Amino acid sequence: MLDQRFDPAEAEARLYKAWEEAGCFKPSGDTSAQAYSIVIPPPNVTGVLHMGHALNNTLQDVLVRFERMRGKNVLWQPGTDHAGIATQMVVERQMAAEGKNESRASLGRDAFVDRVWAWKEESGGAIVGQLKRLGASCDWSREAFTMGDRNDPDNNMMRAVTKVFVELFDKGLIYRDKRLVNWDPHFQTAISDLEVDQREVAGHYWHLRYPLADGVTYLHPIKDEDGNVVESEMRDYIVVATSRPETMLGDTGVAVHPEDSRYAGLVGKFVELPIVGRRVPIIADDYADPTKGSGAVKITPAHDFNDFEVGKRAGHTPLNILDATAHIVDGEDADAAGIPSAYRGQDRFDARKKVVAAFEAAGLLQEIENLKIEQPFGDRSNVVIEPWMTDQWYVDAKTMAQPAIAAVKEGKTRFVPETWEKTYYNWMDNIQPWCISRQLWWGHRIPAWFADDGTIYVAHSEEEAQAQAGKGVTLKQDDDVLDTWFSSALWPFSTMGWPDKTPELETFYPTATLVTAFDIIFFWVARMMMMGIEFTGEVPFKDVYIHALVLDEKGQKMSKSKGNAMDPLELVDEYGADALRFFMGRMAGQGRNIRLSKQAVESTRNFATKLWNAARFAEMNECGAPGEVDFASVTSPVNRWILGELAACEAEATKAIAEYRFNDAAAALYRFIWHILCDWYLELIKPLLMGMDDGAKQETRDVCGYVIDETLKLLHPFMPFVTEELWERRAPGRVEAQGFLMHQSWPDYDIKRDSGADTEIQWVLDLISEIRSLRSDLGVPAGSKIPISLVSAGPVIEDRAIRHEDILKRLARLELIAVTDTLPTGAVSTVVGETVVALVIADQIDVAEARKRLDKEVAQLDKDIMATEKKLGNEAFVSKAPVEIVEENRERIVEWSGRREKLKAARKSLEGL
RNA sequence: GGGCGAUUAGCUCAGUGGUAGAGCACUGCCUUCACACGGCAGGGGUCGCAAGUUCGAACCUUGCAUCGCCCA
Structure with a gap:
């Protein structure tokens, strides 16, 4: 005998183990069947299961279980990614917490990387066990890791990354360049645009007066509140507004808009920068917005992306004033920029205070404006990101994006819902060079070697590089590693064994469906498309299903810092995995997000x-x-x-x-x-x-x-x-x-x-519902069994009533079902289909209430009939609307009128009671 | 500033041209032999606002308002 309830806590682990031990999650291997494959979006090896994972993996599991039952040869490929910065951070913190005075630096590269591997093997990938609790039927025997297998130096995950890097380099699609990057001063590494969070924070605009050089002056118009010029003022300075005053140490000029009449006379003149005493030119550039601030902007090419472009157009040499830890430079760079010794080596925020104080002391601080400013933060480090000039490796994303765009345009890959195509195109059309090098130790080390003379040799191995360089040339491998997403981009085929020609690759690539959330379209989907097409000649997946984000009850994004995150495993503990899964399934179509309660x-x-x-x-x-x-x-x-x-x-x-x-x-x-x-x-x-x-x-x-x-x-x-x-x-x-x-x-x-059976059962259901409704409305006690009568029902209905007598009596709580030719006295009646049903209950109920109920229904029918008659009386409707719609309305009138007549008769029979 | 999207019952959301729907919540009745983590019945919406197209608009078009997200 089954218990009264299912006990998920007892059953789930037992069933999962039984499935797994029986090999239920492996592909059937039936080569005559259609193959169906999904690669899991690899969670970070440092990650723990959150609601987004729960949704994402539930949907994938629904698909693979469904397709498996449909007889397809199904592979759901699982694994984790090595999460460069996040993992390095976890291990560094762990060392710090141990208090043994160990650090990344004290350990040295090899020992540190060993230590990260040890961490990975011990406590990494906890999320895998959590996915199992959801019931995820991945083929765990194939679990992959973006860094491959440490004990197998020849593993394909490593070879795949090296091969891709070398070949893209040979094709000119990977190159080295000195540009501004987003520099994270905490981790001291470059990060990609996508890893930068633009956050609105309370900030200031400092309005600084830059003295004009060579005794130049000009008339500056002063406006009143309505924007009318009321007077002019003779000035020997030009005002620039900045949220980052310390960067003035590296200014190479001041820009005004070419059509800004206020400053027309100043273009080509110079200002003398306070503190550093440098003469820099006033230039005309469209970038300056005459409507914002003073209309004049300072130009710091080495520390601002826009200024970099302006500086380039004006032919300025960028002056670097910050080091890797975002302190003011010392030495050569500082000399070049003329930075006084008091500023050298200062933290960027201390330097800011100093600069502002110096301007104030010199009477050159015009105004401090408080306002919200957009500031870039590292999504991992949470420190302010610095645009910084460095040498980095780049992928020519613009070129690689073209076939990836075409593949979606041609329908080789389909976004579901389709609207996400726009997001994809929008990003792909404006794609920037992808900075792939990271100044970290945990990751795929870049297969590039430098000779003393600076020549770069990119090769599959040191031996190969040495062979390229020739004997006797001293080579040193690039210290940097690749962006984690570089290896994630290869995931759909590297997990199948590529670059080896494996049966899995043959059978399961391209994959059928990628299931993911929209926030990863840029990071991952786009890059898999580019790499997949480039190296396999085929798109990595046929469908990309983009699901919602899971929000809290108030519609806020869940996050640890907000403290509104719900742990899916707690819900699994409380209600069972099935309950959480079915909830996710029910909600999965609903808009762009799911509110969890x-x-x-x-x-x-x-x-x-x-x-x-x-x-x-x-x-x-x-x-x-x-x-x-x-x-x-x-x-x-x-x-x-x-x-x-x-x-x-x-x-x-x-x-x-x-x-x-x-x-x-x-x-x-x-x-x-x-x-x-x-x-x-x-x-x-x-x-x-x-x-x-x-x-x-x-x-x-x-x-x-x-x-x-x-x-x-x-x-x-x-x-x-x-x-x-x-x-x-x-x-x-x-x-x-x-x-x-x-x-x-x-x-x-x-x-x-069987339409006959359907009609018959529907009649039974309608009759029961109608009687129940009437009973309830009129206050017939729930327990009381009442007699009813079917009035002039005809043989078909009578037959049905006899056939289903037991059911009707039971479900409508009837004492007796009679068939009569006339409406019995003392009865309250209603109409089911075309049959008048009389409940002989007048002595049990409030007759006035019964009358009211009938009046209400007749009034409603009057209204409906009138509206429909009006519609049918409209010549335009009858002639222009489709025939079946017109016919439908005519039938409605007939049906409603019949019902109304019967209800009126029923109402009449209650008159005398 | 550019783009995407939302606005329908108290809440969460389906519905994309032809009589307004679900789940939850709410109200009343029912401890009826699967289930009170239940059963039966019920109340509740001028579909954000305005104009237009149409025989007909929650649905199409335009504008406006409010909110959200992404990108700069």
């Missing part, structure tokens, strides 16, 4: 309980597992009806999952199981199961058992645990004999809806 997860847990209890009911009534049921030989209308409903549910769910409409699939299953199977079918068959007709009883037991088993299959992709548990519990020994539920075939029914 415990209450909603609880309701899906209740749904699992409902299913469990339906199975419990089946067990108590000996509805076993009959295997197949032959629809043609099923005779009872209620059984023919439920089989039709089952087939309809299957068709809807199948289509919806195949089209990534997870929410529609979930809704169809929810509706069928709760509101059709449980609310109606199980109630309707109770009289049959308890009745004396052995033939009907056996048929009903078979159909009920069959429908429940089929339901388990349909629900399995969403709720794998409770369904798998019931599969065995409903027929002990079944797993051994027939295999796990997860390996059963997805239903494909040979069932045609």
Whole structure:
């Protein structure tokens, strides 16, 4: 006997272990079947499961379980990525916490990297175990890591990265360049644009007066509040506004807009920079915005991306004033910029105070404006990022983007929903060179060697580089490593064994679907497209399904710092993995984000309980597992009806999952199981199961058992645990004999809806609903059994009533069903279909209430009929609307009018009471 | 500043030209032999605003308002 409820805590771990040990997650290997593959978006090896992962992996699991049941040869390829900065940070913090005075520097590169590997093997990848708790059916035997296998120096993940780097270099698609990069002074590495968070923070605009050189003066117009020039002022300075005054040490000029009449006379003149005493030119450049601030801007090419471009146009040599830790430079650079010794070696923020104080002391600080400014922060370090001039390696993303754009335009890769194409194009069309070098130790070391004379040799190995350079040339390998996303970009094919020609690559690449959130389109999707096309000649995936973000109840992004993050595993503990999964499925289609509330997860847990209890009911009534049921030989209308409903549910769910409409699939299953199977079918068959007709009883037991088993299959992709548990519990020994539920075939029914049975059952349902509604409205005590009469119903209806007498009596709480020619006295009646149903209850109820109810309904019909008549009276409607719409409206009038007449008669019969 | 999107019941959201829907919450009744993590019944929306197209608009077009996200 089944317990009253499913116990997820007990069953989930047991079932998962059984699946895994039986090798259920591996591809079937059936080469005659269609291959279906998904590569997991590799979570950081440092990561812990958050709600985004829970959603992302639930949807992938729904797809792979579905396709597996559909008979495809399915691979869900799992793994983690090495997360350069994040992992290095974790290990450095760990060393600091140990207090042994060890640091990255004291350990040295090799020992430190050893230490990171040791960390990875011990505590990295905790998220993998967490994915298992969700029920993720990845082929864990193939678990991959973007850094490959440390114990196998020849592993393909490493070779793939080297090969890609070398070949792109040879093609000129990777090159070395000195440009401004986003420099993280905390980690002392370059990071990509995408790793920079632009945050709005409270800041200031310092309005600085730069004295004009050579005794130049000009008339500056002064405006009143309405913007009218009221007077002019003779000035011997020009005002620039900046949020970063310390960078004035590296200014190479002041720019004004070429059409800004205020400064027209100053272009070509010079200012004398305070503090450093440098003469720099006033230039004309479109970049200066006359409507902002004073309209004049200082130009610091070495420390601002826009200024860099302006400086380049004006032919200025950038002056670097910061070192790698964002302190003011000393030595040669400082001499070149004329920086006084008091400023040298100062932290950037201390230098700022000093600069401002110096301007103030000299009477050159015009104004400090408080306002919100956009400031760049490192997404890992949370320190202010510095634009900084360095030598770095770049990928020519612009060139590589072209075939990646074309592939989507040509439909080789499809975004679902399609609207995300725009985001993809938008970014691809404006793509910047991709800085791929990082000044870190944890990552793929760049396969480039420098000779003493600065010549660079890029090669697969040191030997190869040496061979290129010739004997006797001293080579030193580049210290830097590659951006983690460089190796992630190869994920769809590197995990399949590339660059080796493996059977997996042959079978499973290109992958079928990538499931991810939109915030990673730039980081990852675009780069996989570029690399996949370049190195395999094929797109890495046919479909990219972009799902929502998971937000908290208030619609806020969840984050640790906000403290609003919910731990998916806590929800799994409380409600079971199935509940969380089905919740995710139900919500997956809804807009761009999902608001998570415990209450909603609880309701899906209740749904699992409902299913469990339906199975419990089946067990108590000996509805076993009959295997197949032959629809043609099923005779009872209620059984023919439920089989039709089952087939309809299957068709809807199948289509919806195949089209990534997870929410529609979930809704169809929810509706069928709760509101059709449980609310109606199980109630309707109770009289049959308890009745004396052995033939009907056996048929009903078979159909009920069959429908429940089929339901388990349909629900399995969403709720794998409770369904798998019931599969065995409903027929002990079944797993051994027939295999796990997860390996059963997805239903494909040979069932045609029986419209006769459907009409008949629908009539029964309508009659019961109508009687219940009337009873409830009129306050008939729930327990009281009442007599009813079907008035002049005709032979068909009478037959139905007789056939379903037991059901009607039970579900509508009836004492007697009579068939009469006239409306009985003392009755309250209503209309079901075309039949007048009289409830002989006048003595039990408030007749005035009954009259009111009828009046209300008649009034509503009057209104509807009038509106429809008006519509049909409109010549334009009748002539222009489609025939079937016009016809539909005509039929409505007939139906409503008939109903109205009967209700009026019923109302009349209540007059005298 | 550029782009994307949202606005429908108290809440979360489906619905994309033909009589406004679901889940949750709410109200009343029911401890009926699968399930109170339940059953039955019910209340609740001029579909953000305005104009237009159309026989007909929640849905298409334009404008406005509010909110959100991405990019600069």
